[in-house]
Amino acid sequence: MTHAEDILARVGQIPPLPGTVVKLVNVLNDPDSTVNDIVETVKYDQAVTSQMLRLCNSAFFGLSREVHSLNDAMRYLGTVKVLQMVMAVHSNALLAREQAGYGLEPGVLWRHSVAVALAASAFAERINLKNVSLAFTAGLLHDIGKVVLNQYVADAFTEIVQRVTTNRISFSEAEQQVLGFSHEEIGAMVAEKWQLPESIIHCIRYSHEPDRLSPPDGLVDTVYLADCICMLLGVGLGTDGLCYRAEESVMKRHGLNEIDLEIIGAQMMTELKRVEQIFADTSKTSIQAHSVVR
Amino acid sequence: MDLVVDIADVQVTDNPRVDLVTYSLGSCIGVAIWDPEAHVGGMLHYMLPESSLSPEKAKANAAMFADTGIPRLFRSAYELGAVKQRIIVKVAGGSSLLDDNGTFNIGKRNYIILRKIFWKNGILIDSEHVGGALSRTLRLSVATGRVTIKNRNREIEL
Numbered sequence: 277m278t279h280a281e282d283i284l285a286r287v288g289q290i291p292p293l294p295g296t297v298v299k300l301v302n303v304l305n306d307p308d309s310t311v312n313d314i315v316e317t318v319k320y321d322q323a324v325t326s327q328m329l330r331l332c333n334s335a336f337f338g339l340s341r342e343v344h345s346l347n348d349a350m351r352y353l354g355t356v357k358v359l360q361m362v363m364a365v366h367s368n369a370l371l372a373r374e375q376a377g378y379g380l381e382p383g384v385l386w387r388h389s390v391a392v393a394l395a396a397s398a399f400a401e402r403i404n405l406k407n408v409s410l411a412f413t414a415g416l417l418h419d420i421g422k423v424v425l426n427q428y429v430a431d432a433f434t435e436i437v438q439r440v441t442t443n444r445i446s447f448s449e450a451e452q453q454v455l456g457f458s459h460e461e462i463g464a465m466v467a468e469k470w471q472l473p474e475s476i477i478h479c480i481r482y483s484h485e486p487d488r489l490s491p492p493d494g495l496v497d498t499v500y501l502a503d504c505i506c507m508l509l510g511v512g513l514g515t516d517g518l519c520y521r522a523e524e525s526v527m528k529r530h531g532l533n534e535i536d537l538e539i540i541g542a543q544m545m546t547e548l549k550r551v552e553q554i555f556a557d558t559s560k561t562s563i564q565a566h567s568v569v570r
Numbered sequence: 571m572d573l574v575v576d577i578a579d580v581q582v583t584d585n586p587r588v589d590l591v592t593y594s595l596g597s598c599i600g601v602a603i604w605d606p607e608a609h610v611g612g613m614l615h616y617m618l619p620e621s622s623l624s625p626e627k628a629k630a631n632a633a634m635f636a637d638t639g640i641p642r643l644f645r646s647a648y649e650l651g652a653v654k655q656r657i658i659v660k661v662a663g664g665s666s667l668l669d670d671n672g673t674f675n676i677g678k679r680n681y682i683i684l685r686k687i688f689w690k691n692g693i694l695i696d697s698e699h700v701g702g703a704l705s706r707t708l709r710l711s712v713a714t715g716r717v718t719i720k721n722r723n724r725e726i727e728l
Contacts, residue, residue: 379722437722446668504667508676509617510577510596513705515722518596522669537674538618542627542634545578545617 279428280456286424287462293470296321297366300359304409305473311355318362319346327365328358331554359409360397364390364551367416375422377430379515385423388512389416390551395502395544402540403494403530411498414479417472418499421463421480428455433515440519447516448484460484484520497526505541511548575600575613580633582612582646586713593707595663597677599636599684599700600708601643602660602728604715605652611712612652614643618676619683636683659693660717660728662708664700677701697728 299317303309318324325346332343332353343349350358371386378385396415400408422429429436432454439450448458464481479499482489486500500523507518527533575581575592583590590613592600601614614633621628621635632638647657664681667674681700688695699706699719707720717728 444668504674507667508597508665508674510594510598510705513594513596515705517705517721518665518667518703520667522667522671522673524671524673527673534675534679535623538623538676541676542618542624545634546627546630 283425283428283455283457283462284465287465287469290424290466290469293370293472294321294366296324297363298470298472300362301410301413301472301476304359304407304413305475307406311350314355314359315346315350318358321362324362324365328361331361331365334554356409360393360412361554363393363413363416364555368555370420370423373423375426375514377426377428377433378422380422380512384512384514385419387548387552388506389419391506391511391544391548392416392418392499392502394547394551395505395540396498398540398543399498399501400495402532402536403498405494405498407495410475411495411502414476414495414499415502417463417467417476418480418483418503419459419463420466421459421461424462424466425451425455425457425459429459437515446484446521447519458484485523486526487523492526492529494530497530500526501532501537501540502544505537505544509541509545511545575615577615578617578631578634578639580612580614580639580643580646582610582643582650583712584608584610584650588712589709590712591707591709595706595708596665597663597674597680599661599663599680600706601640601684602662602708602710602717603643603647603652604658604710604712604717605647605656606658606715607656608651608653609712610647610650610652611710611715612643612647613708613710614639615708616640616680619679636680637687640684640687654693657693658696658715659688660710661695661698661700662706662719662728665702665704665706668703699726699728 303313303317332349368386371389374382375385393412393415396411397408400411436450436454451458460481460483464477467477467480475495479496482496483499486496571587572591573581573588592615598617603612616636616639617634619636621638628635628638632642664677666677704721709718718725719728
């Protein structure tokens with residue numbers, strides 16, 4: 277088996293996405309869907325519902341009364357928040373493991389993915405996209421290819437880094453040259469296998485090069501910008517560092533400037549700390565365990 | 571014993587058993603300060619240059635911005651007995667993407683404001699490791715004042 281065949285076989289072996297997530301993504305992608313459709317989709321997922329209720333009843337929200345149902349949760353926290361929590365819970369299982377090839381310790385890829393999801397939602401709102409929740413989901417899944425490519429990157433790491441530093445190319449371009457695929461391409465294949473909507477597949481495939489998509493797409497741009505700001509602010513950086521290309525055209529396309537980026541960055545960081553706090557409140561292990569000493 | 575300085579966080583200590591450490595500095599800047607006589611060490615990891623972006627967020631967390639975080643770092647160190655004239659300052663971070671047009675120049679802006687604030691206050695940088703497209707880990711030993719930078723398993727002393 278060649279290297280490339282081996283990688284493709286690995287894509288074929290990736291476990292299916294939980295049914296709830298697939299349905300939810302399709303509901304979100306359908307412009308005619310309603311809040312009821314969303315409740316209907318989620319309420320049959322026992323595991324998520326019970327975890328959701330635990331999260332809603334965590335000390336962080338400080339609700340004056342206990343939340344007993346998904347409908348209650350939607351009423352008190354709002355549909356968007358509940359949806360985000362459902363997706364965050366599910367993606368944790370997919371993304372929480374260590375990705376040593378990229379120098380990402382346990383929990384770090386998930387943290388980065390949640391950060392990109394939050395920032396992508398903020399950019400989607402800023403440029404008036406209708407579907408903010410879809411931007412959240414696309415952001416959450418944009419690096420899924422790293423889970424597949426991890427071991428291959430680990431094995432070829434020295435060669436990849438050498439190409440990055442001597443040829444001044446991006447980490448993805450070096451992956452492509454050395455392994456035959458970039459993590460975006462592999463991620464898009466995974467999303468295709470999962471039968472996710474084309475809009476999300478595009479967000480993953482063009483997450484580092486949005487200008488390759490013609491005509492350009494607002495949703496793809498939000499994920500690209502979200503990833504840029506999260507990399508710049510160092511949220512979940514791995515050994516690939518910031519070795520990706522900045523594309524000026526994306527900012528111009530949406531009339532954005534440096535300050536817009538910084539505002540969204542600051543907002544994302546505040547929300548990320550909130551999400552981490554909620555998850556830390558409900559599980560013994562904090563996402564980033566800190567030992568506090570003085 | 572490691573005391574982790576998170577993103578948008580500041581920590582100061584006189585506990586000689588502590589290493590102050592901050593991970594994954596991208597365009598953010600890490601400032602490590604140490605007073606060799608008082609054996610006080612401090613570290614700031616700020617995200618953005620100016621608090622005017624969001625005075626409300628700066629009030630909730632001074633360490634988010636350079637212009638509120640740097641004064642907080644130094645004042646907290648003075649409270650533990652550090653003296654300005656003795657403090658050794660080392661700086662790391664300010665990275666950017668592969669960016670020929672300066673599209674996202676947060677790293678550069680973060681560095682420029684640091685220089686400006688230090689210049690106004692007569693503070694000299696002892697050594698620094700800034701720029702590029704690197705992710706850096708910054709570590710300060712409070713016992714010895716030794717500062718290191720780590721990037722892709724390569725560690726150098728600053």
